[in-house]
Amino acid sequence: MMRRMAGLGPNEALIGRAGSRSALDTPALIVDLDALERNIAAMAAAARAAGVALRPHAKTHKSVRIAGMQVAAGALGICCATLGEAEAMVDGGLPGVHITSPVVTPPKVARLMALHRRAERGLSVVVDHPENLAALDRAAGAAGRPLAVLVDFSAGHGRTGCADEAELVRLARAAIAAEGLEFRGIQSYSGNLQHIARRAERRARTLAELERLGGMLRRLRDSGIAVPIVSGAGTGTFDLDPEARILTELQVGSYIFMDVDYLRALKDGRNAAPFETALFVATSVVSVNAPGYVTCDAGLKCFATDGPAPEPAAGAPPGSRYEFFGDEHGKLILPPGAPRPPLGAILECVTPHCDPTVNLHDVYHLVRGDTLVDIWPVDARGKR
Numbered sequence: 001m002m003r004r005m006a007g008l009g010p011n012e013a014l015i016g017r018a019g020s021r022s023a024l025d026t027p028a029l030i031v032d033l034d035a036l037e038r039n040i041a042a043m044a045a046a047a048r049a050a051g052v053a054l055r056p057h058a059k060t061h062k063s064v065r066i067a068g069m070q071v072a073a074g075a076l077g078i079c080c081a082t083l084g085e086a087e088a089m090v091d092g093g094l095p096g097v098h099i100t101s102p103v104v105t106p107p108k109v110a111r112l113m114a115l116h117r118r119a120e121r122g123l124s125v126v127v128d129h130p131e132n133l134a135a136l137d138r139a140a141g142a143a144g145r146p147l148a149v150l151v152d153f154s155a156g157h158g159r160t161g162c163a164d165e166a167e168l169v170r171l172a173r174a175a176i177a178a179e180g181l182e183f184r185g186i187q188s189y190s191g192n193l194q195h196i197a198r199r200a201e202r203r204a205r206t207l208a209e210l211e212r213l214g215g216m217l218r219r220l221r222d223s224g225i226a227v228p229i230v231s232g233a234g235t236g237t238f239d240l241d242p243e244a245r246i247l248t249e250l251q252v253g254s255y256i257f258m259d260v261d262y263l264r265a266l267k268d269g270r271n272a273a274p275f276e277t278a279l280f281v282a283t284s285v286v287s288v289n290a291p292g293y294v295t296c297d298a299g300l301k302c303f304a305t306d307g308p309a310p311e312p313a314a315g316a317p318p319g320s321r322y323e324f325f326g327d328e329h330g331k332l333i334l335p336p337g338a339p340r341p342p343l344g345a346i347l348e349c350v351t352p353h354c355d356p357t358v359n360l361h362d363v364y365h366l367v368r369g370d371t372l373v374d375i376w377p378v379d380a381r382g383k384r
């Protein structure tokens with residue numbers, strides 16, 4: 001058992017008390033542990049069946065314990081978006097930590113090297129520019145230990161990654177030649193494809209990008225460059241990328257929680273989404289004096305606002321909608337004739353976009369059925 005940390009918030013005394021889910025002090029970030037476990041098992045089974053490895057992305061949960069569950073289910077490591085997340089994961093004892101964004105500025109390179117020195121179970125980072133590659137080579141040389149790098153390509157996305165194939169080859173060759181670095185392979189994450197609402201379009205565009213990537217990899221390998229790792233994919237394409245047999249591992253993140261946006265996209269073309277909602281925000285009714293709606297205590301500071309509206313789930317009359325009503329408040333709009341939830345009633349909402357919603361909360365409230373069973377910190381909350 002891991003040690004409980006201090007600062008678990010106002011609900012700590014409710015842990016283990018039957019029925020405590022509906023007595024939580026709100027706003028509260030809730031994880032349905034049964035659904036989380038099923039999602040982790042479902043992705044592990046899908047990857048095994050497809051013959052591809054998993055290095056799930058911790059940018060979604062920022063939690064050492066949840067990363068540990070993913071590794072226990074067979075993942076070979078954990079991806080991180082920020083150096084701060086990687087510090088939390090390495091120091092939490094996780095293996096195979098890979099940083100999926102370039103680490104560039106001198107203070108961050110210094111922190112990366114300090115982490116590299118203590119990362120006994122493996123650390124790698126992407127690189128997409130010769131200057132950054134040279135800086136990492138110098139720093140890792142001084143650290144006396146080669147640093148593993150993946151060259152970032154990011155086909156079609158354009159956020160990070162080499163601009164073209166010629167640059168990819170140049171960087172791969174430079175990484176192989178660099179004494180302080182160990183070239184491990186290529187990262188190609190297509191963030192622009194993950195949330196395409198229609199599965200058929202998502203599939204066609206994913207396979208087209210992978211065909212292009214596959215051609216580049218063939219040319220790299222034909223020129224004598226070994227590429228052991230090809231890392232990419234997200235929840236939206238988890239079952240499409242393996243069709244092309246090009247990626248060696250999937251960096252999937254959101255599947256563990258599922259949000260409003262991903263539930264819609266992954267339902268398309270299927271009877272049900274392959275993963276369940278495991279993340280909710282619980283909110284209390286704090287004002288009932290206006291006609292047609294009640295006011296709740298979860299607003300802009302509790303939900304990410306870059307996606308669709310939060311979707312009322314448990315505790316809200318069917319057909320009700322949630323709208324933001326300011327920093328601290330939300331508006332539960334009731335359908336005509338629906339009973340008005342009383343003052344103090346607690347309802348739960350599916351989150352619009354899971355990753356940035358998690359980052360607004362200090363702790364997860366783990367529930368099984370209607371009982372709070374534990375509280376876990378969001379370890380890397382706000383860690384850059």
Ligand SMILES: Cc1ncc(COP(=O)(O)O)c(C=O)c1O
Nearest residue numbers: 057100189234235251252253254
């Ligand atoms: C580089 C990278 N890989 C993987 C993922 C995981 O994607 P998802 O949460 O859609 O599964 C992300 C998410 O933004 C990402 O930025």
